Amino acid sequence: xDSNCPPITVTxxxxxxxxxxxxxxxxxxxxxxxxxxxYTPSIILSLIFYPLATLPLCLGFLAxxxxxxxxxxxxxxxxxxxxxxxxxxxxxxxxxxxLVRTFTIELGGWRETTRYITHSSLRYLFDEKxxxxxxxxxxxxxxxxxxxxxxxNGLSNEKHLEKLVxxxxxxxxxxxxxxxxxxIEEVLHPFYLVVAFSVALWIYEYYYIYSAAIFFTSGVSxxxxxxxxxxxxxxxxxxxxxxxxxxxxxxxxxxxxxxxxSLVPGDILVIPSTGMTMPCDAVLLTGTVIVNxxxxxxxxxxxxxxxxxxxxxxxxxxxxxxHHTLFGGTNVIQTRFYSDSRVLALVITTAFTxxxxxMVRSILYPKPLDLKFYADSLKFLGxxxxxxxxxxxxxxxxxxxxLGPLKTIVRGLDIVTTVVPxxxxxxxxxxxxYALQRLKKHKIYCISPQRVNLCGKVKLVCFDKTGTLxxxxxxxxxxxxxxxxxxxPLAEDPSQLCRGPLLFAMATCHSLTIINNELVGDxxxxxxxxxxxxxxxxxxxxxxxxxxLMAPTVxxxxxxxxxxxxxxxxxxxxxxxxxxxxxxVMTKHIPSLDPxxxxxxxxxxxxxxxxxxxxxxxxxxxxxxxxxxxxxxxxVLAVGHRTMQLSWHKSERIERDDVEHSLTFGGLIxxx
Numbered sequence: 001x002d003s004n005c006p007p008i009t010v011t012x013x014x015x016x017x018x019x020x021x022x023x024x025x026x027x028x029x030x031x032x033x034x035x036x037x038x039y040t041p042s043i044i045l046s047l048i049f050y051p052l053a054t055l056p057l058c059l060g061f062l063a064x065x066x067x068x069x070x071x072x073x074x075x076x077x078x079x080x081x082x083x084x085x086x087x088x089x090x091x092x093x094x095x096x097x098x099l100v101r102t103f104t105i106e107l108g109g110w111r112e113t114t115r116y117i118t119h120s121s122l123r124y125l126f127d128e129k130x131x132x133x134x135x136x137x138x139x140x141x142x143x144x145x146x147x148x149x150x151x152x153n154g155l156s157n158e159k160h161l162e163k164l165v166x167x168x169x170x171x172x173x174x175x176x177x178x179x180x181x182x183x184i185e186e187v188l189h190p191f192y193l194v195v196a197f198s199v200a201l202w203i204y205e206y207y208y209i210y211s212a213a214i215f216f217t218s219g220v221s222x223x224x225x226x227x228x229x230x231x232x233x234x235x236x237x238x239x240x241x242x243x244x245x246x247x248x249x250x251x252x253x254x255x256x257x258x259x260x261x262s263l264v265p266g267d268i269l270v271i272p273s274t275g276m277t278m279p280c281d282a283v284l285l286t287g288t289v290i291v292n293x294x295x296x297x298x299x300x301x302x303x304x305x306x307x308x309x310x311x312x313x314x315x316x317x318x319x320x321x322x323h324h325t326l327f328g329g330t331n332v333i334q335t336r337f338y339s340d341s342r343v344l345a346l347v348i349t350t351a352f353t354x355x356x357x358x359m360v361r362s363i364l365y366p367k368p369l370d371l372k373f374y375a376d377s378l379k380f381l382g383x384x385x386x387x388x389x390x391x392x393x394x395x396x397x398x399x400x401x402x403l404g405p406l407k408t409i410v411r412g413l414d415i416v417t418t419v420v421p422x423x424x425x426x427x428x429x430x431x432x433x434y435a436l437q438r439l440k441k442h443k444i445y446c447i448s449p450q451r452v453n454l455c456g457k458v459k460l461v462c463f464d465k466t467g468t469l470x471x472x473x474x475x476x477x478x479x480x481x482x483x484x485x486x487x488x489p490l491a492e493d494p495s496q497l498c499r500g501p502l503l504f505a506m507a508t509c510h511s512l513t514i515i516n517n518e519l520v521g522d523x524x525x526x527x528x529x530x531x532x533x534x535x536x537x538x539x540x541x542x543x544x545x546x547x548x549l550m551a552p553t554v555x556x557x558x559x560x561x562x563x564x565x566x567x568x569x570x571x572x573x574x575x576x577x578x579x580x581x582x583x584x585v586m587t588k589h590i591p592s593l594d595p596x597x598x599x600x601x602x603x604x605x606x607x608x609x610x611x612x613x614x615x616x617x618x619x620x621x622x623x624x625x626x627x628x629x630x631x632x633x634x635x636v637l638a639v640g641h642r643t644m645q646l647s648w649h650k651s652e653r654i655e656r657d658d659v660e661h662s663l664t665f666g667g668l669i670x671x672x
Contacts, residue, residue: 038084
């Protein structure tokens with residue numbers, strides 16, 4: 001860090017002068033501007049509330065603990081958010097009270113104080129224009145791809161320190177509460193307070209043994225529950241906590257051995273050739289990266305990440321440009337680059353705003369389940385409460401003339417403790433603890449034990465991971481080449497095809513890579529490529545001057561019948577997208593007689609390929625042939641191709657829509 005940088009100080013306050021920070025954004029699972037109300041403490045209301053809350057038996061304080069928004073309403077005046085000390089924000093499962101804090105940034109003679117709240121582990125800054133606390137985001141919204149590429153020199157040291165104060169450290173830190181806090185939260189649950197009241201009542205009536213048994217059972221269940229909860233929280237904390245040393249570029253200067261906690265949106269991260277675990281979400285600016293995303297998606301097949309499109313003003317959205325985005329927690333297996341270039345990525349989000357952070361937040365703050373089971377449970381408890389009240393009133397009315405007032409009330413309360421059994425929470429806890437122990441044997445951990453009872457009601461579980469749960473083996477049953485708008489008969493061995501567009505498409509239109517001398521990628525692509533009999537080669541950095549073009553991947557045909565070998569270099573990939581329903585590659589012959597000649601091959605769903613092909617190249621019996629193959633239970637892919645005249649510079653900047661149109665229909669691939 002440069003010692004000449006102006007100092008930055010951070011102060012924590014309850015109140016402070018508001019600064020202006022525009023942070024309006026969108027998020028998949030977080031409300032950018034949640035409904036919120038501002039409150040400031042009132043001396044008059046506090047003098048009225050707190051004395052009354054002590055009577056009787058401090059029940060008012062317990063109610064304030066259970067119903068914090070209502071406590072704020074009774075002790076504070078409503079006020080504008082720019083003067084608020086407390087903010088009541090509406091979450092997905094109710095309203096939450098947040099204390100307004102501030103941080104102060106000082107850079108030379110410039111000073112800014114910003115008010116913020118932390119809601120569901122996300123930081124919301126006060127925006128003067130909106131008049132509300134708005135979600136603070138990184139570079140994953142409202143920014144063009146061209147603007148991202150223009151940030152390749154990184155942040156200045158001053159800007160980095162400013163953002164570090166604003167965004168906080170790049171760390172997914174799951175809070176682990178001390179035992180005494182968990183114990184207080186457990187015993188202040190209404191169920192245990194009912195137990196305490198019942199035990200006190202029975203001791204008054206000399207039921208010492210029964211009271212001791214209930215007290216002991218409830219105490220053991222409470223202690224066991226809090227130990228299990230803290231242990232699971234600690235395990236989650238240890239799993240998601242990650243720290244490493246990274247290399248970044250700031251102000252055009254490379255800094256090595258930088259703690260990953262200091263990363264902020266806008267930093268330029270250098271991806272080492274030996275691989276790394278991503279500490280944040282970043283978008284690829286140079287080079288090509290092979291990533292294992294099993295920790296996020298469950299898919300074991302490595303994924304190829306390519307450079308974010310250059311020269312486009314399209315708005316960057318991580319979900320749309322996921323083939324160019326490296327997500328936090330995923331493992332970079334391999335990098336590719338040219339000559340002495342570095343593989344660079346721009347940090348777009350950190351900490352809980354990353355994909356990994358969103359996954360952790362979904363565990364810490366699960367969405368409420370509006371189930372009939374919960375509704376019926378509340379109805380059952382309500383019914384017990386009504387019966388208890390009726391029994392209490394009946395008993396008091398019946399024995400009011402024969403017993404004194406105190407004994408009459410005690411007898412009525414006996415009815416209440418009988419209808420609502422105090423041992424119920426203890427019994428439920430014992431069953432839950434036993435279930436958690438059984439789950440632990442299968443390496444399944446739960447930080448919300450109350451969900452275990454709900455899981456016992458589950459009768460049907462639906463998965464969409466059919467490729468993971470079922471067989472992923474698939475073989476090529478045959479291919480149907482096309483000539484003069486007519487299909488050839490189904491050829492069972494693709495390696496015997498004439499050297500033409502269909503064979504070239506099968507050899508090049510994929511995202512396969514070689515890791516530890518093994519061909520890896522989508523199982524469908526692996527089977528398709530192997531059926532051609534071609535070989536794949538990935539030149540290293542020392543081999544990039546071998547050809548006239550820079551080709552990260554080269555495919556080579558076998559030498560059949562003395563025809564010689566055909567070599568194709570893949571110079572650009574447009575990876576498969578579920579929205580586009582296809583993928584494309586741009587290739588060149590090696591060596592090439594025409595350095596500007598680019599061969600484009602596209603593979604995907606037959607209906608999609610036909611829609612982007614010239615109608616005069618599609619066979620008239622296309623739909624009949626496709627129906628015949630699908631009725632046999634075969635998975636059918638279609639192929640299209642075209643030629644283009646492009647310089648190397650234009651081929652790097654061309655967009656997908658400019659490539660995938662006016663294709664010539666190339667044939668069908670049938671797989672089973």
